[in-house]
Amino acid sequence: MDAVHNLAFGFEHALTIHNLLYCAIGCFVGTMVGLLPGLGPLATISLLLPLTYSIPADGALIMLAGIYYGAQYGDSVSAITMRIPHASSIVACIDGYEMTLKGKTGLALFTAGVSSFIGGTVAILVLSFLAPALGEVSLLFGPADYCALMMLGFLCVSFVTTGSLLKGFAMCLVGVLLGQIGTDVDTGIPRFTLDLSFLADGVNLVSVALGCFGIAEITKNLDAGTQRSPFNGKINLIPTWPEFKRIIPSALRGSVIGSVLGILPGGGPVIAQFAAYAADKKFSKYRAEIGEGAIEGVAGQAAADEAAARTSFIPLMSIGIPENAVMALMMAAFIIKGIQPGPNMIAKHPDLFWGLVASMWIGNCFLLLLNVPLVRWWLSLFRVPYSVLFPSILFFCCIGSFSVNNSFDDILVTAGFGLFGYVLMRVGCDPAPLLLGFVLGPMLEDNFRRAMTVSRGNLSGFFARPISATLFVIIGVFITWQIVRTYRAGRMRRNTSLTVGPVLSQADHGAHH
Amino acid sequence: MVSRSLARAVVLGIFAAVFLTGGLGYPIGELSRPGPGLFPIVVSSLLLIIVMVMGFEARGNSAEALHFNIKNIAIVLAALIAFVIAARSVGGAIAIILLVFISAIAGRDYSWKRNAVVVAVLIVVALAFQKLLGLPLRVM
Numbered sequence: 001m002d003a004v005h006n007l008a009f010g011f012e013h014a015l016t017i018h019n020l021l022y023c024a025i026g027c028f029v030g031t032m033v034g035l036l037p038g039l040g041p042l043a044t045i046s047l048l049l050p051l052t053y054s055i056p057a058d059g060a061l062i063m064l065a066g067i068y069y070g071a072q073y074g075d076s077v078s079a080i081t082m083r084i085p086h087a088s089s090i091v092a093c094i095d096g097y098e099m100t101l102k103g104k105t106g107l108a109l110f111t112a113g114v115s116s117f118i119g120g121t122v123a124i125l126v127l128s129f130l131a132p133a134l135g136e137v138s139l140l141f142g143p144a145d146y147c148a149l150m151m152l153g154f155l156c157v158s159f160v161t162t163g164s165l166l167k168g169f170a171m172c173l174v175g176v177l178l179g180q181i182g183t184d185v186d187t188g189i190p191r192f193t194l195d196l197s198f199l200a201d202g203v204n205l206v207s208v209a210l211g212c213f214g215i216a217e218i219t220k221n222l223d224a225g226t227q228r229s230p231f232n233g234k235i236n237l238i239p240t241w242p243e244f245k246r247i248i249p250s251a252l253r254g255s256v257i258g259s260v261l262g263i264l265p266g267g268g269p270v271i272a273q274f275a276a277y278a279a280d281k282k283f284s285k286y287r288a289e290i291g292e293g294a295i296e297g298v299a300g301q302a303a304a305d306e307a308a309a310r311t312s313f314i315p316l317m318s319i320g321i322p323e324n325a326v327m328a329l330m331m332a333a334f335i336i337k338g339i340q341p342g343p344n345m346i347a348k349h350p351d352l353f354w355g356l357v358a359s360m361w362i363g364n365c366f367l368l369l370l371n372v373p374l375v376r377w378w379l380s381l382f383r384v385p386y387s388v389l390f391p392s393i394l395f396f397c398c399i400g401s402f403s404v405n406n407s408f409d410d411i412l413v414t415a416g417f418g419l420f421g422y423v424l425m426r427v428g429c430d431p432a433p434l435l436l437g438f439v440l441g442p443m444l445e446d447n448f449r450r451a452m453t454v455s456r457g458n459l460s461g462f463f464a465r466p467i468s469a470t471l472f473v474i475i476g477v478f479i480t481w482q483i484v485r486t487y488r489a490g491r492m493r494r495n496t497s498l499t500v501g502p503v504l505s506q507a508d509h510g511a512h513h
Numbered sequence: 514m515v516s517r518s519l520a521r522a523v524v525l526g527i528f529a530a531v532f533l534t535g536g537l538g539y540p541i542g543e544l545s546r547p548g549p550g551l552f553p554i555v556v557s558s559l560l561l562i563i564v565m566v567m568g569f570e571a572r573g574n575s576a577e578a579l580h581f582n583i584k585n586i587a588i589v590l591a592a593l594i595a596f597v598i599a600a601r602s603v604g605g606a607i608a609i610i611l612l613v614f615i616s617a618i619a620g621r622d623y624s625w626k627r628n629a630v631v632v633a634v635l636i637v638v639a640l641a642f643q644k645l646l647g648l649p650l651r652v653m
Contacts, residue, residue, distance in 0.1 A: 170563045
């Protein structure tokens with residue numbers, strides 16, 4: 001009954017006029033910006049982060065959460081209507097867009113909205129029961145255990161976001177190194193600052209995020225040079241009863257899958273969507289229709305998406321370790337507001353924690369009541385040509401970077417990261433793991449140094465503790481499995497090239513030497 | 514033709530090397546009392562090893578070519594730098610004009626009239642930020 005009591009306490013906080021307003025504004029603005037082509041949740045949150053600076057802590061967090069869900073929903077709308085996918089809505093492109101082609105856009109949008117609501121509700125129940133318990137477990141964690149946990153997080157995120165362990169892990173390390181810029185906390189020695197005074201406090205996260213995601217994305221879209229065709233179809237939102245009945249089982253299945261996968265390190269919306277979609281393809285009564293615009297294909301993934309987006313708050317708020325790039329950004333926002341997420345957060349700021357949990361559900365209601373009916377007006381945003389849009393987005397990137405420290409130097413830093421992010425994108429590296437590495441880097445170093453001091457410089461200290469030893473074993477198994485897989489794939493390629501014929505294999509040899 | 518995977522290894526390799534040489538310049542300390550240099554050295558060495566594996570894998574794998582279009586990113590960066598210089602010396606309004614008119618070169622079509630409208634709207638937004646949210650950006 002504790003959870004019920006706590007939730008009631010949370011609603012008391014979330015239901016003040018101010019907080020309701022912040023939640024509504026967050027959902028509204030988040031959806032609007034999330035709808036814009038080329039702006040996923042990461043770019044949206046980093047762009048809108050400065051809006052929250054002048055707001056008190058509880059309101060700011062509630063608004064940020066609202067922005068996040070709004071952006072997520074806006075993404076799936078652009079995926080369903082125009083097949084413009086972002087990281088968070090790849091699966092919605094499949095059946096959602098098929099439904100649009102069949103003239104059922106309204107039904108698809110309604111399904112996505114209702115399923116998100118169901119997914120969110122289930123996830124909030126999970127969150128309110130599990131987060132406090134997990135917070136207690138995390139008190140058992142020492143510095144070595146935190147190091148192991150972060151490394152595991154890096155590996156999982158690398159694997160999930162880029163599909164290539166090596167590439168993703170390299171990006172995590174790049175992020176960790178970028179996090180080294182600034183004054184060393186222990187000794188006060190400035191590191192990698194190039195004697196520039198504005199780098200003494202380090203690079204700020206908003207500059208990294210806006211540069212690597214905002215500016216690099218804009219340039220990528222400019223390079224592509226394609227004009228997005230605006231959506232002009234008719235939207236009929238209200239489904240028939242048989243259609244509505246088809247949503248429920250699939251959405252419930254998606255909610256459970258999403259809730260579980262959201263908690264795991266490296267998990268989160270993307271992997272949850274794919275898992276839910278796969279489950280629907282296997283177990284749904286209408287599995288034959290999936291892939292050709294079935295309601296289930298939209299409902300399951302939307303519910304999983306939303307559920308995972310919420311339960312991925314659990315590791316952040318109970319252990320203090322973000323498990324994906326979006327949560328890393330959220331963590332930075334928490335810290336800007338003077339709140340250190342971690343095991344003590346629930347005890348120290350119960351009003352913030354439970355208020356945030358309750359406001360998540362309120363945000364869900366807003367999404368359902370505001371966004372679903374209003375969606376047709378928002379789609380008209382796409383009629384604004386990109387030539388008008390992108391100078392404005394650039395301007396907001398400037399304002400966003402400037403407002404962190406009220407310093408023009410930060411805009412230059414953002415521009416520098418824009419170039420860096422663009423180069424990374426062109427050489428085929430996804431900058432999302434970089435962001436996680438950047439946020440966790442200082443924490444990793446701190447815990448690494450502490451662990452070394454505790455074990456008196458003995459590296460075996462990492463394997464002496466049960467938690468860290470277990471985590472390192474998992475890491476080892478994971479890496480071995482990857483190496484074996486790569487080796488096998490390489491051998492298979494070589495075998496096929498041999499059977500294809502001597503000409504090809506000779507060409508292959510030529511390239512080798 | 515430059516292979517994309519080779520370019521990746523080179524870019525990351527340079528990055529790791531810069532941080533490794535930087536890290537070697539700071540006191541390393543000992544394992545039981547790590548100094549400020551130890552951690553960056555460990556991480557950048559790890560990155561270098563990964564880059565070497567990447568380079569090894571990239572050998573003979575030249576299927577994907579590197580596409581790099583310097584024009585658009587250069588225009589965008591020039592617009593941002595012009596914005597900073599102008600905002601520092603003359604004020605936000607001129608900075609917004611420069612930002613919009615320079616960056617628009619990267620768009621598909623260039624229209625003075627449309628740019629003027631965008632500038633006007635953005636100046637209003639900037640004023641709103643300054644007056645309502647207390648952002649210390651001098652607009653005029």
